[in-house]
Amino acid sequence: MSENKGKIIYALVASGAKPLAGYSNYTGTFDQACVNYLKNIGPGTSAAVKVDDYVIFYINDSNITYLIMADNLYPKEAAIGCLESIKKEFVGIYQNRTFEDVSNFGLNDEFKVKLRMKFDYFNANTDVSNEALGQLKEEMNKMKDEVINASGLLQNRGEKLQVLSENADALSSASNNYYKSSKKVKRAECMKKVKIYGAIAVAVIIIIIFLILIF
DSSP: GGGEEEEEEEEEEEEEEEEEEEEEEEESSSSHHHHGGGOOOOOOEEEEEEEEEEEEEEETTTEEEEEEETTTOOOOHHHHHHHHHHHHHHHHHHHTTOOOOOOTTTTHHHHHHHHHHHHHHHOOOOOOOHHHHHHHHHHHHHOOOOOOOOGGGGGGOOOOOOOEEEEHHHHHHHHHHHHHHHHHHHHHHHHHHHHHHHHHHHHHHHHHHHHHOOO
16 A cells, blocks of 8 residues: 555444444554544434544444544545445344444454454555446445544543554564563663672672681
8 A cells, every 4th residue: 555545543333322343553542532423423324524634434324333534645435445345244244133232342352353354455455446436436425524623522621633653563562572671671780789799798708707817
């Protein structure tokens, strides 16, 4: 994927205002912003919601919302293609199932891997073929664009929408490297202290022996 075609930041499936499964390899406040926006989504609707430098794309069908958040350079047709692909996968697995007994993100263990596959694929493949684009035109025409205040999406007042460039895997790797480095430094400091205390002990013993010989 070329840099100027943008990227998907977050993928989410929800039943009404209840998030069922979500995936991202980035960190920030965007996930809570998307979850907070679920309550504003009506049945049978679709929209591209502009928030700061990002866009929330969603479609709702049979009270199930399929949502992705991308930066504002990500192509609209690719976003809709991603949503339709997620929808097809979800319906194929959970057709005719109800979710009243499912807790928030209760399907993560089952469906998160599917979201990750869609996330990675549509970040690497933003070009939509003419045939596929023709199939998506009707949905694109229905999808309305909204400009909203990002602060209204966040639970904590004063908090801004953030997407950190480091992905979760990189952060985890960095933290592990930091932990290993800190252990090495701590071990070196301990050895240094042992050597110092050892030298002091030897010096004391020599002084004691010297004093004994004198007396």
